[in-house]
Amino acid sequence: MSDGIQDKFKPAWSLQNWEAFDDVLYSALSHEHERQATGLELIASENYVSKRVLEACGSLFTNKYAEGYPGKRYYGGCTYYDQVEQYAIDLAKRLFDAQWANVQPHSGANANLAAYFALLEPGDTLMAMSLSHGGHLTHGSPVNLSGKWFKSVPYGLDVNHRIDFDQVRDRAKTHRPKLIVCGATCYPRTIDFEAFSSIAQEVDAVLMADIAHIAGLVAGKAHPSPLPHCDVVTTTTHKTLRGARGGLIMGCREDVGVKIRKAVFPGTQGGPLMHQVLGKAVCFKEALEPSFETYASQIIKNAKALAEGLMDRGFKVITDGTDNHLIWVSLLDRTTLDGREAESRLEEAGITVNKNTIPDDPRSAMITSGFRLGTAACTTRGMGESEMGAIADWIAQALSSESAEQLNRIRCEVKILCASFPIY
Ligand code: DSN
DSSP: OOHHHHHHTSOSSOOHHHHHHOHHHHHHHHHHHHHHHHSEEOOTTOOOOOHHHHHHHTSGGGGOOOOEETTEESSSOOHHHHHHHHHHHHHHHHHHTOSEEEOOOSSHHHHHHHHHHHHOOTTOEEEEEOGGGTOOTTTTOTTSHHHHSSEEEEEOBOTTSSBOHHHHHHHHHHHOOSEEEEOOSSOOSOOOHHHHHHHHHHTTOEEEEEOTTTHHHHHTTSSOOOTTTSSEEEEESSSTTOOSSOEEEEESOHHHHHHHHHIIIIIIOSSOOHHHHHHHHHHHHHHTSHHHHHHHHHHHHHHHHHHHHHHHTTOEEGGGSOSSSEEEEEOTTOTTOOHHHHHHHHHHTTEEOEEOOOTTOSSOTTTOSEEEEEOHHHHHTTOOHHHHHHHHHHHHHHHHOOOHHHHHHHHHHHHHHHHTSOOO
């Protein structure tokens, strides 16, 4: 590799102080920098935040407790925390056209927990997409609190791997859930929030959308908004939304907003992570820029190009394409290749993906018969449809050969591409 390319991977900030401080931490930090800079990030839930978000999350806002809410804190010295949290709330409301927003949830799982705590009693019925068809652990999985404390009724996909609305309606009428969750962690198609809303109204259920994956697409007007169709909307802030790692809850119904406020604090959390709230404010402001709409639509163009590229090279893409950032590949037709082996081989080649079960997968979640890809991170680097062709080629080559030489050759080509699209 020429020195010119090596130069492009120099850390954007000095790690010298770390080297003198601790070998283990310095090594992990510098190697992770190298991994992110020289490799292709195709995990559908990951992204690269701006330097300003990084600065916010590493700022002295980490030094302060601010239990409570703006103007009603349990600690002194919160003047600037009130300003930042209120500003973050206002920006989130503008971004998603919401009447209220709560920016304190530490994560998407915490946001969902707070929503359940606000809207359900233990033993109530919760209906959501089954984990094995693309739902999330917190959507009623038996190993999660949501499946242990509530009666969980799953719905799933039809034979074409689209949300089976007939099943959603039938099960809703049979089980009369108090809460229906729409939203997924692995679903490559547009979610029809209006259709969910009409079913929720038929059975008098509260409707919650978990838009963790597609929040950036919604903010960038590249996916229909769940508001005002849903009573409450939860999300993470770090996937397609490209912000500080954390959660957010919002909605239009004031009565629900009041319950959520109490359920986040003091119901399920203590002190908010105010450095992360600062980072969320930065991300909301960035997502309100007109350029974010271009970003959101490019994510989808790239995902469509990558899905086409993979199908052209013989891969079975579930639903034969995508409407969003996510591509779901089935390896069921490849008897000698499972999701775990695909993930590991691609990692050797400098391409990070995650193994993922496919609907009704005969293999366990640790092995799987598929993998999941997403284009939010490589779009942030500035890559476009033409780069997706090269990426599809490398994926096909890496998965057709176990040869270390071949994987090394792809690793070098990936590095050369990444050098033209620096992360910072
Ligand atoms: N871990 C997230 C994802 O990868 O989709 C869901 O929580």
